Amino acid sequence: MRLTLLLILLPLLTYSQLNDNFDDGDLTNGTEWEGDTGDFRINTNKQLQLNSTGEGSSFLSTALNPANLSEWNFLIKLGFSPSDNNQCIVYLVTNHPDPELCTAAFYLKFGKSGSDDAIELYKQIDTTHSLIASGDPGFINTSFCIRVKVTRDDGYWQILADSTGGVDFRLQATANDDYWGSYNRFSILCRHTSSNATKFYFDDIYAGPMVFDVIPPSLAGLILKQPSFINLTFNEPLMPESCSDVSDYHLEPLGKSPVAADLDPEDRNKVHLLFDHEFADGEPYGLTIKEIRDVAGNRMRDTLIHFTSHQLKPFDAVISEIMADPDPPAGLPDCEYTEIYNRTSYPITTEGWHFITGDKSKPLPSMLIPAYGYIILAGTNDSLMESFGSVARLPGMELPNSGCLLCLTDENGAVLHAVSYEDTWYDDRLRENGGWSLEMIDPMNPCSGEENWRVSIDPMGGTPGKANSVKDSNPDNGKPLISFISMLASHEVTLHFNEPMDSTFLSNPLAFKVESKNVIPKSDLSGQHYEGKSGLSGHHHEGKSDLLSHHHEGAYFPHKTDPAGPLFEAVTLEFPGDFQKNIIYDLSIMDTITDCCGNMIPYETMKQFAVPYDNTTTGIIINEILYDASTNGAEFIEIFNRTDTAFHLKDLLIASLDPVTGEVLNTCKISESRRILMPHAYLVLTDNPAAVRSEYFTPGPSAFIRIDDFPSLSDQGGKVALLTKEGLIIDKAGYSDEMHFALLQQTKGVSLERVNPAGDSGDGGNWHSASQSCGFATPGYRNSQYLSVTNDNVKPVTVSPQTFSPDNDGYNDILTISYTAVQPGDLLTIRVFNADGRQVKLLAGNYLTGNENLIIWDGITDEGGKAPAGIYIIHSEVFNLNGEVRQYKNVAVVATR
Numbered sequence: 001m002r003l004t005l006l007l008i009l010l011p012l013l014t015y016s017q018l019n020d021n022f023d024d025g026d027l028t029n030g031t032e033w034e035g036d037t038g039d040f041r042i043n044t045n046k047q048l049q050l051n052s053t054g055e056g057s058s059f060l061s062t063a064l065n066p067a068n069l070s071e072w073n074f075l076i077k078l079g080f081s082p083s084d085n086n087q088c089i090v091y092l093v094t095n096h097p098d099p100e101l102c103t104a105a106f107y108l109k110f111g112k113s114g115s116d117d118a119i120e121l122y123k124q125i126d127t128t129h130s131l132i133a134s135g136d137p138g139f140i141n142t143s144f145c146i147r148v149k150v151t152r153d154d155g156y157w158q159i160l161a162d163s164t165g166g167v168d169f170r171l172q173a174t175a176n177d178d179y180w181g182s183y184n185r186f187s188i189l190c191r192h193t194s195s196n197a198t199k200f201y202f203d204d205i206y207a208g209p210m211v212f213d214v215i216p217p218s219l220a221g222l223i224l225k226q227p228s229f230i231n232l233t234f235n236e237p238l239m240p241e242s243c244s245d246v247s248d249y250h251l252e253p254l255g256k257s258p259v260a261a262d263l264d265p266e267d268r269n270k271v272h273l274l275f276d277h278e279f280a281d282g283e284p285y286g287l288t289i290k291e292i293r294d295v296a297g298n299r300m301r302d303t304l305i306h307f308t309s310h311q312l313k314p315f316d317a318v319i320s321e322i323m324a325d326p327d328p329p330a331g332l333p334d335c336e337y338t339e340i341y342n343r344t345s346y347p348i349t350t351e352g353w354h355f356i357t358g359d360k361s362k363p364l365p366s367m368l369i370p371a372y373g374y375i376i377l378a379g380t381n382d383s384l385m386e387s388f389g390s391v392a393r394l395p396g397m398e399l400p401n402s403g404c405l406l407c408l409t410d411e412n413g414a415v416l417h418a419v420s421y422e423d424t425w426y427d428d429r430l431r432e433n434g435g436w437s438l439e440m441i442d443p444m445n446p447c448s449g450e451e452n453w454r455v456s457i458d459p460m461g462g463t464p465g466k467a468n469s470v471k472d473s474n475p476d477n478g479k480p481l482i483s484f485i486s487m488l489a490s491h492e493v494t495l496h497f498n499e500p501m502d503s504t505f506l507s508n509p510l511a512f513k514v515e516s517k518n519v520i521p522k523s524d525l526s527g528q529h530y531e532g533k534s535g536l537s538g539h540h541h542e543g544k545s546d547l548l549s550h551h552h553e554g555a556y557f558p559h560k561t562d563p564a565g566p567l568f569e570a571v572t573l574e575f576p577g578d579f580q581k582n583i584i585y586d587l588s589i590m591d592t593i594t595d596c597c598g599n600m601i602p603y604e605t606m607k608q609f610a611v612p613y614d615n616t617t618t619g620i621i622i623n624e625i626l627y628d629a630s631t632n633g634a635e636f637i638e639i640f641n642r643t644d645t646a647f648h649l650k651d652l653l654i655a656s657l658d659p660v661t662g663e664v665l666n667t668c669k670i671s672e673s674r675r676i677l678m679p680h681a682y683l684v685l686t687d688n689p690a691a692v693r694s695e696y697f698t699p700g701p702s703a704f705i706r707i708d709d710f711p712s713l714s715d716q717g718g719k720v721a722l723l724t725k726e727g728l729i730i731d732k733a734g735y736s737d738e739m740h741f742a743l744l745q746q747t748k749g750v751s752l753e754r755v756n757p758a759g760d761s762g763d764g765g766n767w768h769s770a771s772q773s774c775g776f777a778t779p780g781y782r783n784s785q786y787l788s789v790t791n792d793n794v795k796p797v798t799v800s801p802q803t804f805s806p807d808n809d810g811y812n813d814i815l816t817i818s819y820t821a822v823q824p825g826d827l828l829t830i831r832v833f834n835a836d837g838r839q840v841k842l843l844a845g846n847y848l849t850g851n852e853n854l855i856i857w858d859g860i861t862d863e864g865g866k867a868p869a870g871i872y873i874i875h876s877e878v879f880n881l882n883g884e885v886r887q888y889k890n891v892a893v894v895a896t897r
Contacts, residue, residue: 017207017208018062018064018205018206018207018208019031019205019206019207019208020062020205021203021204021205022042022046022047022203025042025046026042027040027042027060032062033060033061033062034060034061034097035058035059035097035187036052036059036060037060039058040060043201043386043387044387045386046203047077047201047202047203048060048201048202048205049198050190050192050197050198050199050201051197051198052190052192052197052198053194053197054194054197055193055194056191056192057100057189057190057191057192058189058190058192059098059099059100059187059189059190060187061094061098061099061185061186061187061188062186062187063184063185063186064093064183064184064185064186066093066180066183066184068208069152069207069208069209070151070152070153070208070210071149071150071151071152071207071208071209071210071211072149072150072151072206072207073149073150073204073205073206073207073211074090074147074202074204074205074206075145075146075148075165075201075202075203075204076088076090076110076145076146076148076202077145077146077165077200077201077202078110078143078196079143079199079200079201079383080143080195080196080199081117081141081142081143082110082111082112082117082140083111083112083113084111084112084113085193086191086192086196087109087111087112087191088109088110088111088188088189088190088191089107089109089189089191090107090148090187090189091105091106091107091185091187091188092105092106092107092150092186092207093183093185093186094183094185094186094187095181095183095184095185096185097185098187099187099189100189102124102185103125103127104124104125104126104181104182105122105124106121106123107121107122107124108120108121108122108148108150108159109122114141115138115141116137116141117139117140117141118134118136118137118138118139118140119134119135119139119140119159119161119173120133120135121133121134121157121159121173123177123179125179132177133157133159133174133175135172135173136172139161139163139172142395143199144163145165146161146162146163146164146165147161147162147165147166147204148160148161149161149169151210153210154178155176155177155179155180156175157174157176158171158173158174159171159172159174160172166237166269167236167237168236168267168268169237186205199383212296213236213294213295213296214296214298215298216293216300216301217235217236217238217293217294217298217300218234218235218303219233219235219289219303219305220233220234220235220269221233221368222287222305222307223347223349224279224307224309224310225351227278227279227311228274228275228276228277228278228279229272229273229274230258230272230275230287231270231271231272231273231349231351232270232271232272233269233270233368234269234270234271234292234294235269236269236294236295237268237269237295238269238293238295239293239295239297240263240268242291242293243261243271244261244262244263245261245291246258246259246260246261248289248290248291248292249261249273249287249288249289249290250287251275251285251286252285252288253285253286254277256275256276256277258273258274258275259275259276260273260274261273271292279309280309281309281310281311282308282310283308283309284307284308284309285309286304286305286307287304287307288302289302289303289304290302290303308346310344310346312348312410312416314414314415314416314417314503314596315343315416315446315447316343316348316416317342317348317408317416317417318340318341318343318416318443318446319338319339319341319406319408320339320340320341320439320440320468321337321338321339321437321438321440321462321463321464321468322338322339322421322437323335323336323337323338323437323438323461323462323464324336324400324401324403324404324423324438325433325434325435326435326461327434327435328433328435329435329461330431330435330436330459330460331435331459331460331461332435332437332460332461332462332464333385334384335378335379335384335385336379336397336398336399337376337385337462337464338355338377338378338397338399339376339463339464340369340374340375340376340408341373341374341440341443342369342370342371342372342373342374343372343443343446344371344372345371345372346371347368347371347373348368348369349366349367349368349369350365350368350369350375350392351366351411352412353408353409353410353411353416354409354413355394355397355407355408356405356406356407356408356409356566357397357398357399357400357405357406358404358405360396360397362394362395362396364392364394365392367390369390374464374465375389375390375392375465376388376389376390376391376392376465377392377394377397378393378397379393379395379396379398385464388464388465388466389464389465401423401434402422402423403420403421403423403424404420404421405419405420405566406418406419406420407566409566415503415565415568417446418565418566419446419449419453420449421438421453422450422708424450425438425450425454425455426455427455428455431455431456432455435461436455436461436462437455437461437462437463437464438453438454438455438456439453439454439455439456439462439463439468439469439471440453440471441454441470441471441472441474442471442472442474442475443471444475444597445474445475445476446596447476447499447595447596448474448476448499449499449500451474451476452474455470456468456469456470457470475597476499476595476597476599477599478599479599479600479601479602480497480499480501480599480601481497481498481700481701482496482498482587482601482607482702483496483497483701483702484496484676484702485675486648486671486673486675487609487611487648487674488572488673488674490578490611491574491576491578491579492572492575493514493572493575493579493587493609494564494571494572495512495570495571495573495587495607496569496570496673497569497570497595498569498701498702499569499595500568500569500595500596501569501571501593502568502593502594502596502598503563503565503568505591505592505593505594506563506568507561507563508561508592509557509558509561510557510590510591511590511592511593512561512573512587512588512590513555513556513557513587513588513590514555514556514557514575514586514587514588515555515556515585515586516584516585516586556575558573558574558575559574559575560574561574568596579611580611581610581613582610582611582645583610583611584608584609584610584678585608585609585610586607586608587606587607587608588604588606589601589602589604589605590603590604591603609646609676609678610646610676611646612646612647612648612674612677613645613646613647613648614648614651619641619642619645619647619730620639620640620641620642620647620722620730620731621639621722621730621731621757621761622638622722622731622732622733622761623638623640623682623753623754624636624751624752624753624754624770624777624778624779624783625638625713625720625735625751625752626713626752626777627713627715627717627718627735627752628713628747628748628749628750629691629695629748630748632691632694632695633691633694633695634687634688634689634691634692634695635710636685636686636692636779637654637686637713638682638684638685638778638779638780639654639670639677639683640680640681640682640754640757641677641678641680641681642680642757642758643679644679645679646676646677646679647676647677648674648676648677649671649673649674649675649676649683650671650672650673651724651725652669652670652671652723652725653667653669653670653722653723653724654667654670654685654707654710655667655720656711656712656713656719656720656721657718657719657721659717659718659719659734662719664721664727666711666712667723668709668710668711669707670685670705670707671705682703682780682781683703683704683780684698684704684705684779684780685705685707685710686704686705686706687706687707687708687709687710688706689704689705689706692704692779693779695775695777696774696775696776696777696778696779697774697775697778698779698780698781699780699781700780703780704779704780713735716736717735717736717737718734718735719733719735720732720733720735721733732761733754733762734762734764735767738764739752740752740769741768741825741848741881742881743827743846743848743881744848747769749776750769750770750776750777751769751770751776751778751779753767753768753769753770753778753785754766754783755767755768755783755785755786755824757786768785768824769785769825769848770783770784770785771784771785771849771850771851771853772847772848772849773847773848773852773853774850784850784851785824785850786851795888796820796821796822796878796888797817797818797819797874797876798817798818798890799816799817799818799891799892800815800816800818802891802892802893803892803894803895804859804892804893804894804895805895805896806858806859806860806867806894807896813858814857814858814859815856815857815858816854816855816856817830817843817855817856817857817874817876817890818853818854819849819852819853819854819876819878820851820852820853821849821850821851821852821853822878823880825848825880826848826849826878826879826880827847827849827878827880828844828846828847828849828855828877829842829844829845829846829876829877829878829879830842830844830847830875830876830877831843831874831877832867832873832874833873833875834867834870834871834872834873835870835871835872835873839862840861840862841860841861841862841867842862843855843857846879849878857892859894867894868894869894869895870893871892871893872891872892872893872894873889873890873891874889874890874891875887875888875889
């Protein structure tokens with residue numbers, strides 16, 4: 001009797017209902033899977049994933065009880081476009097563990113050649129395979145993640161699917177087939193090429209009796225769509241007639257119901273509510289929801305949800321991480337991605353958003369970014385990123401390794417955040433060749449560009465879906481600046497800033513005032529003669545208002561502003577009349593203008609401009625060359641407008657020349673805009689302004705233009721040229737070590753300066769090493785060796801004050817010795833002697849001078865002690881390479897107080 005009982009129970013233990021969600025992480029515990037188990041794994045998302053290599057096929061099979069078998073339900077995802085060589089066959093029932101050896105089966109096939117791929121149901125008897133039902137053509141012709149439900153009731157088959165992977169099943173096909181053989185297995189067969197050997201995914205596999213829904217729906221989320229819409233999301237599809245009664249929704253404290261309530265025709269988990277009231281930003285509300293039923297008729301209990309209105313604003317969501325070059329991987333999958341971070345304490349929906357890379361715009365799927373949460377944007381291999389967080393798939397998204405402008409826009413096309421990254425941002429030789437992401441340091445400082453980005457230091461190479469490894473406080477406390485002004489037309493002025501600005505303030509015309517300064521002199525070095533005028537012309541462009549309406553006590557205001565998105569680093573001001581040539585104008589900031597972190601440009605900040613002329617052959621010259629930069633520095637070429645005329649730079653090129661043939665090599669544009677170079681202004685051209693500024697004193701960032709393809713300057717010497725886009729050379733100059741001051745011990749980090757701007761560029765005698773007193777270069781301001789004509793009655797050496805007291809009381813604590821050079825290349829030695837004729841201090845020894853030089857004595861002697869009170873002789877000796885020696889004596893008194 002006992003043995004008989006065991007024999008009866010054995011089939012029930014062997015052939016059971018199938019229900020596996022893989023949460024145990026084991027293919028042999030619970031549901032026992034057989035077959036090519038080594039070709040599969042349970043991934044970090046608790047999904048069954050093919051994990052094979054090469055080309056071939058892999059299968060899994062498990063026991064199944066065919067009794068009362070009437071429903072199959074499972075999630076299937078293929079990360080590729082299926083075909084005959086890359087397809088999945090799910091055997092609902094079969095009579096052999098190896099599906100390729102079975103002789104009886106019903107199976108679903110996912111994938112075939114062509115573009116009309118559909119879910120297909122086949123019947124197999126011996127070697128005959130018969131198609132009995134086919135779903136919507138093209139439903140699975142690209143990569144997909146769907147949930148499939150198949151039912152069989154007395155030979156009546158139904159195939160249903162949800163294209164989003166949810167449970168909003170839509171009918172795909174039906175069929176009648178009464179045949180039913182002898183079956184005992186459920187199997188999965190994956191046919192794959194090597195490139196898709198890991199891109200099959202399965203989850204929530206069920207096979208058993210028909211499942212009836214007795215669980216009521218629940219509210220999964222509420223999204224406020226300004227100004228008067230609410231989107232409700234439920235955890236399952238709803239019965240349409242249970243959603244449309246507006247009296248089932250009640251909004252407090254307004255005491256109102258919506259004027260319309262509709263179930264989303266594409267997503268039956270969503271309900272849209274329209275109110276006749278605009279929600280106030282920051283105000284709390286409560287919404288009561290009643291009588292909601294799912295498609296099975298289960299009624300949701302009455303629900304009250306509290307929420308706070310929040311209007312989406314720029315920088316609420318920011319681009320916080322960029323993986324442009326994932327190969328070779330450091331630890332993360334070989335997949336390009338971008339991370340989006342929600343900076344607010346409110347959940348944000350991505351509905352209607354777009355992600356722009358260069359000139360390509362990709363729509364984002366509708367997703368919810370939780371408060372202070374993340375989503376990952378990925379293109380190819382997006383499935384590899386799912387273990388790191390919520391992934392938005394953007395097919396075809398590409399992130400160039402060299403850099404690109406990235407932009408995130410909302411449903412209205414407004415810019416939420418933009419960043420223009422470059423490969424130079426890595427600044428890490430070990431990480432710049434791939435496998436490491438760029439991470440934002442401080443999300444509260446989203447617009448600082450390179451200063452707020454750093455290569456990841458996480459061992460995996462990046463931190464998708466979580467806080468960045470370089471996260472730190474990095475506030476932007478600097479005031480924004482007007483870098484330069486350009487003019488595309490005589491009635492338009494474009495201000496270019498050194499960082500992204502708040503576009504709201506840039507849209508205020510009253511924030512910008514222009515006043516005419518003075519008339520430029522009638523002649524300049526080019527020989528051109530101009531007629532001076534004042535103010536704006538009486539010419540009026542069609543459609544523009546009269547000038548007088550924008551004129552107040554000599555001031556002109558634009559009648560239109562056009563902020564330049566998406567970075568908003570510039571704004572174009574349009575005026576009702578033309579600005580006149582040969583007049584200098586002052587443009588002042590008269591109202592609040594801030595960067596995106598709220599730092600203001602001080603009121604009445606002023607920048608000058610003038611209507612530029614086309615470039616002449618004598619106006620702009622090469623004025624300084626640093627061709628052998630220090631280890632941490634950068635090469636540069638300085639140009640100078642030696643005339644009284646303003647010019648634009650759009651058509652100018654800088655280039656290196658073949659030192660023998662003079663052939664033009666390596667040309668590059670100086671400016672993409674009609675940037676104005678004002679009279680007697682300097683401009684530094686380099687590929688690394690920050691490196692130059694860190695090495696030398698410079699008056700400010702507006703004196704620099706960064707040129708990424710800046711021509712390399714040979715340390716052995718060469719030639720450079722300034723030329724027009726037509727190839728006409730405006731100026732050219734040679735450079736070599738032989739042109740440096742002969743007594744310099746080394747020339748690395750020392751620039752060659754033009755001595756006389758009016759002199760010949762090709763005259764080696766018109767170039768000289770920058771002086772020691774200026775730090776060996778003068779980028780962006782007058783050369784230290786600039787030729788000046790001095791009055792013979794002016795003493796070359798002076799001391800001030802005559803009497804000083806080095807007691808650190810803040811009054812006459814130091815002695816200043818001033819030397820005005822007679823000619824470039826003077827070497828200066830200064831010694832201090834006491835009244836007994838004994839040397840107490842060597843202040844300068846063979847010091848290479850510039851035009852103006854200041855040497856300081858703080859009263860400390862060579863022995864390190866304080867010089868006693870008394871009379872001291874300041875002896876200065878000047879030597880040059882011509883053998884001339886000049887000596888000067890001055891008297892100073894050290895006093896006590």
